[in-house]
Amino acid sequence: MKRKLILEDGTVFIGTSFGGNKDNMGEVVFNTSMTGYQEAISDPSNYGQILTFSYPLIGNYGINRDDFESIQPVIKGVIVKEVADYPSNWRNNMSLDEYLKLKNIPGIAGIDTRMLTRLIRDKGTMKGAICNLDEEDEVVLAKLKAITFPVDEVKQVAATKPYPSPGRGKNVVVVDFGVKHGILRELTKRGCDVTVVPYNTPVEEICALSPDGVLLSNGPGNPMHVEEATAMIRVLQEKVPLFGIGLGHQLFAIANGCTVEKMKFGHRGSSYPVKDLKTGKIIFTSQNHGYEVKESSIDGTPLSITHRALNGGSIEGIEHRDYLAFSVQYQPESSPGSEDGKIVFDRFIQLIIKNQGKVENHA
The missing domain is CATH 3.50.30.20 (Carbamoyl-phosphate synthase small subunit, N-terminal domain)
Structure with a gap:
């Protein structure tokens, strides 16, 4: 037909x-x-x-x-x-x-x-x-x-109740803005004991779970439509290692004073080259985003750029200069390929271990 x-x-x-x-x-x-x-x-x-x-x-x-x-x-x-x-x-x-x-x-x-x-x-x-x-x-x-499309995109796809993805390692809380199963698979591969919570979970309830680290997941739509999450992020980044992906990356940037803008047609596909500005290494990434952090808005914030797309120059990674917190715009779980980006999950685990060492030394 x-x-x-x-x-x-x-x-x-x-x-x-x-x-x-x-x-x-x-x-x-x-x-x-x-x-x-x-x-x-x-x-x-x-x-x-x-x-x-x-x-x-x-x-x-x-x-x-x-x-x-x-x-x-x-x-x-x-x-x-x-x-x-x-x-x-x-x-x-x-x-x-x-x-x-x-x-x-x-x-x-x-x-x-x-x-x-x-x-x-x-x-x-x-x-x-x-x-x-x-x-x-x-x-x-x-x-x-x-027609006007809904502005509660995250509400339409995120979990409404907490649920576990059990393991016996680091206690990681994933804030669900529309989390991909691939992200949970990468955390459980690394032995993490994962609890997924809805995006609007009060920060006190997240802290009550005693997380070793918190991951802000990917998700759909305009990050300004979930602006209530920024207050939660500002509290959490001071307490535990924080890792943002996709929409979580954009919300992490907004929480620290940046602005985000809609791209003309976005990045959707695999094998997008991204440069790690610290090592100079080029990695190939899977991407799916229609918004990006506005580069001029980073000046004067506590954030530094860590990764940049070679196609177009958009910001693909940032980190906090004072806290153990960072984020990437691309899809590091590599679902679908490319596999290079998975190394940032290892970095997240390393930050958790580093923070636990600080806590033990302080005690």
């Missing part, structure tokens, strides 16, 4: 329907990864978005049980050049089409994704609608112009 994608600038693409057969509206963005479509589709940071995959064939290794980043995907649609009808991989459990049907997420294949990606790069991310061919373009455009 033929369906269409209508962008808010009036551009119309005609393609073939797959996945769920429903109309949806969302922010149209593009992802440049060759692999990792399952992780991107299930990433809570993609709440409310229609994902365009620029790689020409998507779904060729199917969907498996191990690579989900959340239980329930929260995207609004998938756009591809070609979808694989018969995936081949030893871990394959179902096709991409079958999975999107199961979750009632609409997809369109046969779209010129190269043209669409270039359009987004030129004009920036835009609102878009997936709908049937018989829908009048003018009517859909009017709806697109009138």
Whole structure:
């Protein structure tokens, strides 16, 4: 069945329907990864978005049980050049089409994704609608112009109650703004005893858990929509080692006096080169963000820049000069690849050990 994608600038693409057969509206963005479509589709940071995959064939290794980043995907649609009808991989459990049907997420294949990606790069991310061919373009455009997306994105994806990811090592509290399962996997690999708490948990309750360290997770949307988290961050960074990822990175920056701005089309994909300014080493990273810390706002704050993207120069890492607190903009859990970024989890554990040594010496 033929369906269409209508962008808010009036551009119309005609393609073939797959996945769920429903109309949806969302922010149209593009992802440049060759692999990792399952992780991107299930990433809570993609709440409310229609994902365009620029790689020409998507779904060729199917969907498996191990690579989900959340239980329930929260995207609004998938756009591809070609979808694989018969995936081949030893871990394959179902096709991409079958999975999107199961979750009632609409997809369109046969779209010129190269043209669409270039359009987004030129004009920036835009609102878009997936709908049937018989829908009048003018009517859909009017709806697109009138629609306002929710500002409680984090509330829509974060846990509502604390839950454990047990281990027998360092006691780490993860503040959930839309946490990816890959982050929890990396912490448990390092023997951490993890407790995940909702993003709006009072700081007194977090401290009552006696954490050895606190991780601020990734999440969707504008960080200014969760500004209440900044007061919590200012208290915690003085008490225990603090590590922010993605949205957690942006909130850490805001809590220390920086400002954050929306990017024209964001960074979404794998193998983004990032330079570690301390060592001079280049690492390849997985990224998924539409906002960035404004560099001019760092002057006069207690923060220093530690990592910078080589494509565009955006800030990819910062640290506090007085406290054991740091953050990265990229996805260090490498879900999907690249693997280089995982070293910052080791740095987090090292800071916890360093802080415990200070406490013991003080005692």
